[in-house]
Amino acid sequence: MALPRIDQIGEWNPQLFREIKGRLVPRNILIATAVSLVSQLLLLMNFSSQLPVPNESATAISNRYCTGTAPPYSPPICLADGFKGFVINWSLWWKDVFFGLSIMGIFALLVVGTYMLIADLAKEERRGTLNFLRLTPQSSPSILMGKMLGVPMLLYFVGFLALPLHLIAGLSGGISLSLILGYYGVLGTSCLFFYTLALLLGLVGKGLGGFQAWLGSGVVLMFLFAMTTMLMSSGSYATHSPFDWLFLFNPEVVLPYLMGSYSLDASTTENYRSSLQQLTYFSMPVGSSIGSIGGLMVLNFGLWTYWIWQAVKRCFHNPSATLLGKQQSYWLTACFEAVILGFAVNPEVTEWTSYNRGAFSNFQVLLVFNLLLFLGLIAALSPQRQGMQDWMRYRHQQRSVHKRGVLLDLVWGERSPALVAVALNLAIASSILLPWILFWPNSELKIPALWGLLVSSSLTILYAAVAQFMLLMKTPKRAVWAATSVGGLIVVPPIIFTFLSMTPMDNPGVWLFSAFPWASLETTTGITVFLAVIGQSLAFTLLSLQFTRQLQKIGESDLKALLSGRSSVEFR
Template sequence: TQFLHYNSTTNHPSDWLMLFNPAILLPYLIDSFSLSPNSPFSDSHSVKLLWFYVPIGAKIWSFAGFIVLNFGLWSYWIWQGLNRCFHNPKATLLNKGQSYRLTACFEVVLLGFALNPNLPDWKNHSQALFENFQMLLVFNLLLFLGLIVALSPHRQTLQDWARYRHQHKSIRKGGILSDLIWGKNSPGVVAVGMNLAIASTILSPWILLWPTSEYKTPALLALLLNATMIIFYASVVQLMLLMKTPKRAIWAAGTVTGFITLPPMVLSFLSMLPSVHSHVWLFSAFSWASVEYAAGTSVAIALVTQSLALVLLNLQLTRQLRKVGESATKTLLSPRPLAVIE
């Protein structure tokens, strides 16, 4: 069974994916029933997997238990989405409160794998931590794209919300902001922003506790740039879901996919590397690849530009919601002609 004994851990957040592969337990199980004098729990046969510095791969019972807990956790969240859609097919996949808890779970789980990076001879500890942080941002991008899909209601739901929001109980209690944060049918942009705040609250203390300050500022700026880009994508999706165009969900998905994939493809085709043309990469979904090479003025310009784009998009979204709500109200209150019976 020696060919099964491998250590595929890399001590960065991608180790989390290994927990979805039950075959990783085969070396433990085979060796535990073999007549080999070598212990299956020895260092050479165990998976050197750390989570918050705990060696969960040292023993089969801890490793198997962690895999079961991981499957149970994410099965629970999948079930929450399926159960919600089963009872109301027109509802969003998750309500806003569920999304906040999901984000907290996701960040804590992945952060546990990022704390103890590999340290080759040519790399210092802070650089290795920064690379783990970059991998975390990649996973976060995937998470938040899923949350944008799960939290963005479609046109009819938004139309009903815009028309009746003054009657909502949450409006009477806490105002429009409370409804945007917790409401079932309100636009999802603010909820995505709240999820970004939760993720940043979990990751920022870890960044500030890095042993040296060399990569702290680039990491915090990358976190901020990543957040503004994700809110930009959420605003674009919500605005496009308000269109009357059929298959608007496909249009929204295609537009965001283009925003994410086309800039790095074009820049790579033009041989514009993040380390050389860092100011251009700051406007992409992968700004974390160039932020450590960018000047402070370039980062400031990128943040101001993205903020202005967010303001314009959300002003347009507000106008569209008001327009949709007013037109729906007029249609509802307009007198209908009586049918003439001959």
């Protein structure tokens, strides 16, 4: 006997069945239907109100949707149609409807969907049912996929009801069905990326109470709002710098390609598509067509969804484990540097800017992105106190450690401290950036760039030592202490230097001890860089020695500590 369709879903994914059964109730369906239909009606009424209305005045009427001649920086003049109305450019009107509906859909799917997923995991954590899900015989991918498909189910239903109007608007505006389907593909992969990121934030942000849902969705909202503001204005935003990478996380980027010469601002003739056509990746014009930009966006979403998914699986299966394994971090760093470098190798060159100047500016931006990357790696690789204690106490009993030695276990081990792994990640990043710097045509800025690579690496390993040292604290808030300490080292020095009017131009030496040493590289000297690196290395050495001493103490067995005449020393 054939099972009903809903029971077939339960056989395929019990978690999805659980979510559907709890959410698709008649009351919720009616509310979702009303929200979708009312939103579409309001959108149509808004654009209908923008159509030109005949009046008795002799003054010529101008309107965006008219078909007459267009004076400079003004909408076209309206032409009478002989029926007491005007000839309307319906194709443009339907394109506006398509664009407005697309923007609404992107904001709803990404912002509201992110909020729903994070809030659902927070609720599961409060009720204690998340641990129950971990103990079920389902695999973690099955549970997590059930969450991603089931939690925003009502949101999907709202979008499904808006799909007919969206297709009608696009086809009536002269957009081919293949381009619309391509846009749906980009939007789908963007949802997969943001929803996977939402799962990760929901799993690691349990200490924030219910605030993590507002925080995660708020960040997505601000990002989309900034990108939409750029999309609705005129000008060129392809900067030929690593910042161009951020375009690949915005599904709105493909919309101008669908609509051709198009601008929401009726007083301008510039369009966003022409600026995006300047986008290059390793000197390849990826912005020249919708196929290349859309394909690159799908690959970018897919790559980073994969890495976030690895962290989500580890965190869901074992909440006390690090988010990434050390071997995974090496591949992640290599992927990140290869991706971000592609947007930096072809800098913008003008009559005031040489290639070296543009490349050095891009290198400074790369250092900022690398700082963010390594802050994330420090958080993802640093084990908690209990993990380091178990590793220190029982490592001599582990066959893998005995077989490959302590040094190799620091490189590959799961519970070993992260300092060696962070140093290796820095070496990987530097080895990818170094050839690019050495191949700059002239040597005037090569030396400052090499200094920047050295100083930023020594600062990063110092931040890692501070974070790992703070994670040995006995207090349950040690993660907060570690984040606060590293954040203070990054934020406080520039604030103090600015307050004391110590600019990078006048006092370059002190800025080498901030998180932004690249600001003073062009005005500093080799001896100043040498002294700064020596000072940072000395601080790192002292922290490492103290860290090793404390690690040895907490690794002592209770019996050994008792026989030695003291209780097991706890670092506070």
